[in-house]
Amino acid sequence: MAKHVTHWIGGKPWTGTAQRQGEVFDPALGTLSGHVDFASEADVDTAVAAASAAWNSWRTSTLSLRSRVLFDFRAALLRRREELAAVITSEHGKVLSDADGEIARGLEVVEFACGIPALLKGGFSESVSTQIDVTSIRQSVGVCAVITPFNFPAMVPLWFAPVAIACGNAVVLKPSEKDPSAAVLLAECWAEAGLPDGVFNVVHGDAVAVNRLLTHPEIRAVSFVGSTPVARHVYETGTSHGKRVQALGGAKNHMVVLPDADLDAAADAAVSAGFGSAGERCMAVSVVVAVDPIGDDLVARITERMARLRTGDGRRGCDMGPLVTAAHRDKVSAYIDAGVQAGAKLVVDGRGGDVDGSSDGFWLGPTLFDNVPPEASIYTDEIFGPVLGVVRAPTFDQALDLVNASPYGNGTAIFTTDGSLARRYQSEVEVGMVGINVPIPVPAAAYSFGGWKSSLFGDTHAYGPDGVHFFTRSKVVTSRWPRTTAPHAQLDLNFPGNR
Ligand code: NAD
Numbered sequence: 001m002a003k004h005v006t007h008w009i010g011g012k013p014w015t016g017t018a019q020r021q022g023e024v025f026d027p028a029l030g031t032l033s034g035h036v037d038f039a040s041e042a043d044v045d046t047a048v049a050a051a052s053a054a055w056n057s058w059r060t061s062t063l064s065l066r067s068r069v070l071f072d073f074r075a076a077l078l079r080r081r082e083e084l085a086a087v088i089t090s091e092h093g094k095v096l097s098d099a100d101g102e103i104a105r106g107l108e109v110v111e112f113a114c115g116i117p118a119l120l121k122g123g124f125s126e127s128v129s130t131q132i133d134v135t136s137i138r139q140s141v142g143v144c145a146v147i148t149p150f151n152f153p154a155m156v157p158l159w160f161a162p163v164a165i166a167c168g169n170a171v172v173l174k175p176s177e178k179d180p181s182a183a184v185l186l187a188e189c190w191a192e193a194g195l196p197d198g199v200f201n202v203v204h205g206d207a208v209a210v211n212r213l214l215t216h217p218e219i220r221a222v223s224f225v226g227s228t229p230v231a232r233h234v235y236e237t238g239t240s241h242g243k244r245v246q247a248l249g250g251a252k253n254h255m256v257v258l259p260d261a262d263l264d265a266a267a268d269a270a271v272s273a274g275f276g277s278a279g280e281r282c283m284a285v286s287v288v289v290a291v292d293p294i295g296d297d298l299v300a301r302i303t304e305r306m307a308r309l310r311t312g313d314g315r316r317g318c319d320m321g322p323l324v325t326a327a328h329r330d331k332v333s334a335y336i337d338a339g340v341q342a343g344a345k346l347v348v349d350g351r352g353g354d355v356d357g358s359s360d361g362f363w364l365g366p367t368l369f370d371n372v373p374p375e376a377s378i379y380t381d382e383i384f385g386p387v388l389g390v391v392r393a394p395t396f397d398q399a400l401d402l403v404n405a406s407p408y409g410n411g412t413a414i415f416t417t418d419g420s421l422a423r424r425y426q427s428e429v430e431v432g433m434v435g436i437n438v439p440i441p442v443p444a445a446a447y448s449f450g451g452w453k454s455s456l457f458g459d460t461h462a463y464g465p466d467g468v469h470f471f472t473r474s475k476v477v478t479s480r481w482p483r484t485t486a487p488h489a490q491l492d493l494n495f496p497g498n499r
Contacts, residue, residue: 003034005180007043007204008187010050011197016043022177022206027093027322028313030360036180038205044172044212047201051143051170052218054198059140059168063117066166070114072193073162077107077186084185086315088153091179093321093362094277095314099154105442106158109463112445116166119468129498132480138472140168141244142220145213147234148183149226150176150324151280151384157186159449160223163467165190165199169221172201174213178324180204214238221470223462224248225282227382228408228454235457246458246470248282248450250382251410254403255285255439256425258396258416259294265437266415267301273413273439274388275309275320275366282455283411283433283440286383287372288390289399295392299347299370302388306348311365312356322362323385329362332385335378336367339389342376344369350386374402382408396421404430409452413439432456 005024007014020038025031039047077084081103088099113119123136144164148156153175161171175183183202190200203209213219214237224234224247231249238245255273257266273285290298312318323329333351340346350365357363364386372379372389379389393399403412413435414425422436432451435441443449443464450461460470 002032003181005034005036005184005204007037007039007047008184008202009047009198010201011191013184014046016040016046018043018205022204024091024178024180025325025362026090027324027362028315029358030326030362033090036177036204038177039203039209041208041212043205044203044209044216047172047203048143048213048216048218050198051172051201054196055140055143055170058165058170058196058199061168063120066116066168067114069193069195070110070116070162070166073189073195074107074110074114076189076192077103077110080185080189084154084182087181087185088179089314089321091181092150092153093314093324094280095318095321098277099314102152102155106155108445109158110162112463113162113166120167120472128478131482132478132498135477135479137475137477138167138468139475141471141473142169143218144169144171144221144223144471145219146171146173147210147213147222147224147226148173148175150178151277151282153179153182154186156225157183159225159462160467161186161200163463164223164471165195167468167471169471170199170201172203172213172219174203174205174209177204177206210234211237214243215241219243221245222247223470225462231457244470246450246456246460246462248456248462249454250384250408251282251284251451251455252287252382252406252408253283253285253411253413254287254289254406255413255415256289256291256393256399256403257294257298258291258414258418258421260417261294261415262417263294263298263301267298267305269413269415269439270302270388271305271309271366275306275386278320278323278364279386279388280324280384281440283442285413285439286388287379288388289393289402290390291396291399292392292394295370295390299368299390302368302390303347306366306368309366310356311353311363313358313361316356318356320366320386322357323364324362326362328385329364332364332383332387335381335383335385335387339369339372339376339378339387342373342378344372344376344378344389400425400428404428407454410455411435411441411451413437413441432461
């Protein structure tokens with residue numbers, strides 16, 4: 001039976017007023033599996049009103065209650081982990097083990113947020129002046145919008161909502177319309193955990209919902225993850241409406257391989273990070289920079305590993321699933337044509353290969369280009385598919401210059417056994433997340449996730465200490481409690497100094 005995905009407002013499913021719906025597909029079958037409601041502006045207003053009302057009491061909830069709810073949310077997620085992974089695979093297409101992997105990384109952020117009593121400790125200075133003490137506290141911001149992309153339908157919402165809620169805020173999540181069901185399952189987990197109704201809400205839809213959230217007077221903060229043009233729009237619109245905004249954008253991640261590297265480890269890493277989730281990861285490796293003279297050897301090792309990959313239905317134990325939609329598959333396929341025309345050498349062509357799945361699925365096999373010219377669109381654009389390009393660089397310095405010339409700065413990796421070059425790379429590369437012999441350096445939950453340049457608009461990264469900072473406002477209280485025998489303060493119109 002075709003499913004019907006509805007909003008979640010005030011602690012329960014909510015059918016909106018909108019007349020518009022989107023289609024939801026099973027990418028491995030290539031079939032329409034259901035429809036998702038698209039919120040009107042009025043639907044968004046209803047969700048924000050529910051969140052606002054809930055925030056008024058949640059903001060004063062005790063830290064021990066918040067911590068308990070977070071622990072119970074973690075337990076609910078663990079109970080429903082298999083179900084959630086199956087939902088992700090059925091709408092996104094990524095293989096089941098990879099869907100489970102994104103839940104695992106999301107759970108790490110939930111575990112981080114369980115420690116909220118320690119994370120919200122303030123500061124206190126006794127006697128900064130005569131009989132004057134200073135206290136700093138962090139308080140919630142209000143109703144926070146979280147707008148997320150299709151490629152991590154569980155993990156990216158979990159980067160933000162647990163931290164926002166633990167900090168005493170209410171959340172309105174607008175997930176991707178392409179795979180909306182995971183967000184509803186997360187809402188059910190929050191309800192099972194005893195989170196008061198209205199603290200976590202979901203509205204589905206497209207730009208209409210997003211733009212209303214960006215301009216709604218009661219939305220105080222916006223966390224966005226998606227492509228760079230939309231991230232820029234979200235940042236500019238949200239900030240011009242007085243909101244704090246963190247908008248994470250697209251990427252083009254380079255993996256530099258130095259001649260002294262363990263080439264088998266580097267080839268394993270390039271294939272895993274290039275084709276995992278069919279390249280639909282913001283931290284996917286999309287460019288391998290082979291520093292002379294190891295290019296031919298590295299390409300041979302990568303090619304040999306690619307021949308062993310099984311593309312197919314994520315429910316059948318394959319290595320790589322389909323792309324999310326037919327339109328996206330066609331767009332990525334067109335990039336392969338463009339790469340050939342631009343003079344890159346097509347080493348492995350993923351079009352029309354063997355597939356373990358329905359012939360109607362949105363398939364494109366792993367594709368490898370060598371000698372990619374830096375002006376080719378397969379080098380300059382974020383492709384977001386299973387297309388890996390190799391470029392050659394004569395020296396370490398030229399490899400570093402190439403990476404730093406990219407307008408993106410999300411993630412990068414270097415493979416080497418030379419500690420001093422690795423150290424120079426980590427110091428001089430203009431990228432927010434760096435891996436040394438680690439191809440996908442997603443920071444652990446106690447750190448923060450975010451890129452530089454066109455990969456992030458704003459100044460705070462996701463989760464970790466930056467997350468707590470983003471979802472709280474700081475207040476400083478200066479207090480005087482004079483001894484009763486002390487003389488009363490006298491009139492003094494000078495600027496207050498310390499004595
Ligand atoms: P997208 O930008 O198309 O969509 C992201 C969100 O914005 C969705 O909720 C969508 O409904 C909404 N949206 C789309 N167009 C809009 C518009 N014109 N106005 C207002 N809202 C709009 O991104 P996507 O295709 O869902 O996800 C893939 C992109 O996300 C890639 O570029 C990838 O690199 C990026 N991404 C970045 C990170 C990161 O941490 N930097 C993480 C994951 C994904």
